[in-house]
Amino acid sequence: xxxxxTEPTPASGDPRPLFGAYGIxxxxxxxxxxxxxxxxxxxxxxxxxxxxxxxxxxxxMKILYGLLEPTEGVVTHRGETVRLASPEAxxxxxxxxxxxxxxxxxxxTVAENIALVMGKGLGRRALADRIAxxxxxxxxxxxxxxxxxxxxxGERQRIExxxxxxxxxxxxxxxxxxxxLTPGEAENLFAVLERLRDEGRALLYISHRLDEVRRLCARxxxxxxxxxxxxxxxxxxxxxxxxAMMVGEEVRALTxxxxxARSPLAGPERLRLDRLSLPAPGLHATGLRDISLGxxxxxxxxxxxIAGNGQSELFAALSGEARAPEDGAVCIDGTPxxxxxxxxxxxxxxxxxxxxxxGHAAAPGLSLSENAVLSRYATASLTRFxxxxxxxxxxxxxxxxxxxxxxKTGPDPAAGTLSGGNLQKFVVxxxxxxxxxxxxxxxxxxxxxxxxxxxxRQALIDLAARGxxxxxxxxxxxxxxxxxxxxxxxxxxxxSRAVPRAETSREAVGLLMGGHPVVPPGRIRExxxxxx
Amino acid sequence: xxxxxxxMILVTVLTAATPLIIAAIGELVVERAGVLxxxxxxxxxxxxxxxxxxxxxxxxxxxxxxxxAGAGLGLAALFGLLTVGLxxxxxxxxxxxxxxxxxxxxxxxxxxxxxKRDPAPHLEIPVLSDLPGIGRLLFGQDAFVYAGLALTxxxxxxxxxxxxxxxxxxxxxxxxxxxxLGLPVRQLRFLAVLFGGACAGLAGSYLSLxxxxxxxxxxxxxxxxxxxxxxxxxxxxxxxxVAGAILFGGATVLQLHAxxxxxxxxxxxxxxxxxxxxxxxxxxxxxxxxxxxxxxPAALGRDFTPHR
Numbered sequence: 001x002x003x004x005x006t007e008p009t010p011a012s013g014d015p016r017p018l019f020g021a022y023g024i025x026x027x028x029x030x031x032x033x034x035x036x037x038x039x040x041x042x043x044x045x046x047x048x049x050x051x052x053x054x055x056x057x058x059x060x061m062k063i064l065y066g067l068l069e070p071t072e073g074v075v076t077h078r079g080e081t082v083r084l085a086s087p088e089a090x091x092x093x094x095x096x097x098x099x100x101x102x103x104x105x106x107x108x109t110v111a112e113n114i115a116l117v118m119g120k121g122l123g124r125r126a127l128a129d130r131i132a133x134x135x136x137x138x139x140x141x142x143x144x145x146x147x148x149x150x151x152x153x154g155e156r157q158r159i160e161x162x163x164x165x166x167x168x169x170x171x172x173x174x175x176x177x178x179x180x181l182t183p184g185e186a187e188n189l190f191a192v193l194e195r196l197r198d199e200g201r202a203l204l205y206i207s208h209r210l211d212e213v214r215r216l217c218a219r220x221x222x223x224x225x226x227x228x229x230x231x232x233x234x235x236x237x238x239x240x241x242x243x244a245m246m247v248g249e250e251v252r253a254l255t256x257x258x259x260x261a262r263s264p265l266a267g268p269e270r271l272r273l274d275r276l277s278l279p280a281p282g283l284h285a286t287g288l289r290d291i292s293l294g295x296x297x298x299x300x301x302x303x304x305x306i307a308g309n310g311q312s313e314l315f316a317a318l319s320g321e322a323r324a325p326e327d328g329a330v331c332i333d334g335t336p337x338x339x340x341x342x343x344x345x346x347x348x349x350x351x352x353x354x355x356x357x358x359g360h361a362a363a364p365g366l367s368l369s370e371n372a373v374l375s376r377y378a379t380a381s382l383t384r385f386x387x388x389x390x391x392x393x394x395x396x397x398x399x400x401x402x403x404x405x406x407x408k409t410g411p412d413p414a415a416g417t418l419s420g421g422n423l424q425k426f427v428v429x430x431x432x433x434x435x436x437x438x439x440x441x442x443x444x445x446x447x448x449x450x451x452x453x454x455x456x457r458q459a460l461i462d463l464a465a466r467g468x469x470x471x472x473x474x475x476x477x478x479x480x481x482x483x484x485x486x487x488x489x490x491x492x493x494x495x496s497r498a499v500p501r502a503e504t505s506r507e508a509v510g511l512l513m514g515g516h517p518v519v520p521p522g523r524i525r526e527x528x529x530x531x532x
Numbered sequence: 533x534x535x536x537x538x539x540m541i542l543v544t545v546l547t548a549a550t551p552l553i554i555a556a557i558g559e560l561v562v563e564r565a566g567v568l569x570x571x572x573x574x575x576x577x578x579x580x581x582x583x584x585x586x587x588x589x590x591x592x593x594x595x596x597x598x599x600x601a602g603a604g605l606g607l608a609a610l611f612g613l614l615t616v617g618l619x620x621x622x623x624x625x626x627x628x629x630x631x632x633x634x635x636x637x638x639x640x641x642x643x644x645x646x647x648k649r650d651p652a653p654h655l656e657i658p659v660l661s662d663l664p665g666i667g668r669l670l671f672g673q674d675a676f677v678y679a680g681l682a683l684t685x686x687x688x689x690x691x692x693x694x695x696x697x698x699x700x701x702x703x704x705x706x707x708x709x710x711x712x713l714g715l716p717v718r719q720l721r722f723l724a725v726l727f728g729g730a731c732a733g734l735a736g737s738y739l740s741l742x743x744x745x746x747x748x749x750x751x752x753x754x755x756x757x758x759x760x761x762x763x764x765x766x767x768x769x770x771x772x773x774v775a776g777a778i779l780f781g782g783a784t785v786l787q788l789h790a791x792x793x794x795x796x797x798x799x800x801x802x803x804x805x806x807x808x809x810x811x812x813x814x815x816x817x818x819x820x821x822x823x824x825x826x827x828x829p830a831a832l833g834r835d836f837t838p839h840r
Contacts, residue, residue: 116699116710117713
C-alpha cells in the first residue's frame with residue numbers, strides 16, 4: 001500500500017491547521033467506531049475522507065459536528081483545544097454540515113427549515129433577503145414558501161447548503177453529497193464547492209465516488225476499521241489504488257461471463273410489462289404511466305432514475321405488493337401475473353430484493369434463518385403442516401452465508417446486527433440461491449462498501465449468465481453502466497425507451513434522469529419518456 | 533324563539549365547549565411536538581378532584597384552579613419522564629395514566645363528595661353585561677371561558693409566529709432531523725407535555741369549580757377522550773379546534789335537550805355524534821389531501837432516543 005503524504009502549504013500562512021482532531025476514540029459499548037484518529041483540516045482545501053461502510057467516517061463527522069462526544073481525544077481550532085458539546089457549539093465555531101440524509105422537516109416550508117437554525121431576532125423579511133443575496137452569489141435559487149415534501153432531492157440539498165452557508169462557516173462537512181444528484185446537478189455542486197474553497201473555507205468531503213474525490217480534493221485521509229490507514233493526494237492516485245487503500249485488498253474487476261457478450265436477443269423473453277399504469281398509491285408517491293418493457297433470459301436490464309420518480313412504485317408493481325389492474329400488464333415467463341400476489345409470482349420462478357434492507361427485505365429483529373423463511377417459505381420446503389422446519393431454515397441460511405461470505409457474529413444472529421453490506425449480501429444471496437428465472441432488484445448496492453458491491457454485482461452477472469432475466473433498478477449510473485446490457489430511464493413515472501449500453505452515454509442518461517426535454521442529437525435515437 | 537332564548541342556548545353551548553377547548557388546546561401543543569398523550573381523561577379528572585378540594589380548603593376559586601392545573605402538570609411530568617425521558621411506549625403510558633388518574637381522583641376527592649360551593653363568579657360589567665341578545669354571551673361568562681379563548685389565541689400565535697413554536701412544530705415533524713441540527717428535542721417535548729397536563733388539569737377544575745360546582749367521581753364523563761378526538765378533528769389547528777369544540781359542545785347540549793324533549797333518537801346515539809363527526813372529518817381530510825404532505829405531525833407517537 002502506498003502512503004503519499006503530501007503536505008500542501010496552508011493558504012492562510014498560519015502554520016496551525018484550521019481544525020484538528022487528535023487521538024479521537026469513540027466506543028459504543030464494546031465496539032470501537034473510531035480508534036485514535038488524527039485529522040488536520042486546513043483553510044482553503046477540500047479534504048476527502050474515504051472509507052468503506054463501517055470504517056468510522058460518519059462517527060468522526062458527527063464528533064466534528066458536536067452530535068457525538070468522543071470517548072477520548074481532543075478537537076482543536078487554530079491550535080486551541082475546543083469542546084464541541086452540541087451542534088450549536090460547533091456552528092458557533094464556524095462548522096457547518098450538509099447531511100447525506102437531509103435533516104429537513106418535510107411538512108415545513110423551505111423558509112421555516114432555514115429559520116430553524118438561525119439565531120433569534122431575525123425577521124422573515126430579513127431572512128428572505130439574506131437567502132436571496134446568497135442565492136445570487138452562488139447560483140442557488142430557492143422557492144421559500146414551498147413545503148419540503150414537494151421538492152426534489154437536488155432542491156432539498158440546495159436548502160441544506162444554503163442553510164449551512166448562511167452561517168458563514170469556516171469548515172463545511174459534506175456527507176456523500178452527490179449520491180442523490182443527477183450528473184448535471186453534481187456539476188453545479190462542484191462549482192459551488194470550488195468557489196467556497198477559493199474563498200478560503202475548508203471543506204471535508206465524504207464520498208464513495210472516487211472519481212469525484214480525485215477531481216475535487218487535494219488531500220485525502222483514508223479510514224479502515226476505525227483507524228487512519230493512509231493519507232494521499234488523490235489527484236496523483238488512480239481510482240483503483242484509492243479503492244485498494246480503502247478495502248485493504250485490490251478490488252476484483254468484474255469478470256464478464258458470457259452474458260453481456262451474448263446477444264440479449266438470444267434468450268426467450270422471461271419478464272414483460274405491457275402498458276402498466278398505476279395511480280400514485282400515497283401522499284408522497286408517484287403514479288406509473290404506460291410502462292412497457294421486456295427482459296430476456298441472460299439479460300440484465302437497468303432502470304436508471306433519481307429517487308422518487310416511481311422506482312418504489314415500479315418495484316411494488318413487479319413484486320406484487322401493488323397489483324396491476326389487468327393480468328396481462330405483468331408477465332412472468334409468459335404467464336400473466338399482474339393480479340397475482342407475491343408468493344404466486346415467486347412460484348412462477350420470480351424473486352425480489354427490495355431497496356430497504358432493514359424492514360423491507362429483512363426483519364431486523366429476527367435471526368438470519370428466520371429471515372430466510374420469510375421470503376422463501378412459499379418456494380423452498382421450509383415448512384411442514386404450517387410449522388417451520390428450523391433445521392432446514394438454518395441450513396439454507398448457512399448456504400447463503402457461505403456462498404456470499406456474509407460476515408456476522410454468532411451462529412445465527414439477528415439481521416439487524418449485521419453491517420449494511422453484509423446484510424445486503426445476505427438478502428441478495430437468499431434470492432439468488434433460489435435460482436430464480438426472473439430477479440428484480442431495487443438498488444442492489446446502495447450504501448454498500450466497494451468489496452461487497454463488487455461481489456453482489458458479480459453474482460448478478462453470473463446469474464444472468466445462467467439464463468435468468470434480471471431487472472436492476474438503480475440510482476447509481478456507474479453500477480448500471482458496469483452490469484446492465486440495456487438501460488432505460490424512469491422519470492416522473494414514465495419509462496424512456498431502452499437503449500443498449502454501448503449506444504448511450506452517462507450524459508445522455510443523466511439528461512433523461514433530470515427530465516431534460518432536449519436530447520442532444522445522435523446520443524439517443526428516441527426522445528424522452530415514450531414507452532415502446 | 534326570542535333573541536334571549538337563542539342567547540341562552542349559545543351560552544350553554546359555550547360553557548359545554550370550554551372544558552373541551554382548554555383540554556384540547558393543551559393536547560394540541562403536545563401532539564404538535566410529536567407526543568401522543570392518551571392520559572388527558574386521567575389528568576382532567578385529577579384536576580377536577582384536586583381543584584375542588586383546594587378550593588374548599590382555601591375558599592379561593594383561583595387557588596383551586598391553580599391546584600387543578602398543578603395536579604394535571606404533576607401527572608404529565610410522570611408521563612413525560614416515562615415517554616420522553618425513558619422512551620416508553622406512549623400509547624401504553626397514556627392509557628395507564630388515565631387509569632391512574634381516575635383512581636387518584638377518587639382517593640383525593642373521597643372526603644369532598646356531596647360538598648357544594650358557589651360556582652366561579654361571572655363577569656359583571658354594568659350596561660354591557662345586560663345588553664339584550666349578546667350581553668350574557670359576550671360579557672357575562674366566568675373567567676375560565678375567557679381564559680380558554682385567550683389560551684387558544686396565545687397557542688396559535690406561539691406556534692406560527694415565534695421561533696419556539698417553529699422549533700416545536702419541526703420537532704413534531706421529524707425528531708431525527710431536528711436533533712441532528714442540535715435542537716433540544718427532548719427538553720421541548722417535555723415542556724410541551726407539561727403544558728398539556730396543566731391545561732387538562734385546568735379543564736378538569738373548570739368542571740368542578742364552574743360547570744357543576746361539586747365533586748363527583750368520574751365527573752369528566754369521557755370529556756378527555758372527546759378532547760383527544762377534537763385535536764384530530766381540528767387537524768392540529770387551533771382555530772378549527774374552537775369551531776370543533778363548539779360543535780361537540782353543541783352535540784352534548786343537544787343530547788340533553790333531545791332527552792328532555794323525548795324525541796325518538798336514543799341518547800347514546802347523540803352522545804356518539806362527536807366521535808362519528810371525528811371519523812367523518814378524518815375521512816374527508818384524507819380524501820382532500822392526495823397530493824402530498826401529511827396533516828398530522830409526522831413524528832406523532834414515535835419514540836426518540838438520541839445516543840451520544
